[in-house]
Amino acid sequence: MSGSLKQTLVELVKFNLVGGFNTALTYGFYASLVYLGVDYTYALASEYILGTLVGFWLNKRFTFGHHEKTTSTLFGKMVITVLITFGINLAVLWVLVEHFGLDQYLSQFLALCLVVISQFVGQKFFVFKKH
Template sequence: MTNKWISFIKFALVGVLNTLIDFVVYALLTTIGVNYILAQWISYSAGILNSYVMNRKWTFERKEKSSKREVISFVIVNLITLSLTSFLLTVLYNKWGVALLLSKLLITIVSVGINFIGTKLFVFTTKKKEGFIYDDKKSSYSSRRFRNSIFASDKSAAQRNAANCR
């Protein structure tokens, strides 16, 4: 089995736990009368807290300290997912008359795909090495140096970096 599939399976297992947390909190909040959109935001937030910790440590096996970029990227991906799911929840429940918990289940299925792609592409993807951002699996040292030489502030620095790539 390839690493991509193993990562996806781990992500899905963490997602099951996140979904349970999300659903339990959502059901409790809506049962006591909290507005369904507010309940969605609170319950989703509870799930993503678990998601960040478990996906970082287990799914994507990060051992280094969390970076500001990683946390901000994680929050942005989840805010996009949350906004989309809130919109879909409103459409399914208010516009189409689908039962509330069934609507929640359907949007949860959609959110897993969106979240995996966003998390894989934008959150747990790169690391810093020697001042360059790179992906171990897709980039060699010389191609990183060459790409970074393009953005050098002066011509001589770009020439030195390009020469070092040869």
């Protein structure tokens, strides 16, 4: 196994550990907001804000090992990645809820499969890309 592939696999494992923690935290937040009567689209937006902040910090330090002080540039790239993923997530969630009649909790859980893949690719090859 090449060094580059091994590094990517290690990063993928770390990303999934961080993502598991972040997803549990933010999904709990989303579910709580929906339970309290907040519209699922607003709950999703709130979930993304919290998840972006937590995920950026944990992935920057732990997953991709960035310790430079260029945080504003990296965070700007993270916001772009998150906005793209948010659009994908919202579209999938909307289709599952409005067209397939699935409940809001299950729909978001299913949508997370695409979110994880798109976030890893965006963060590895765009946000925290090694030069």
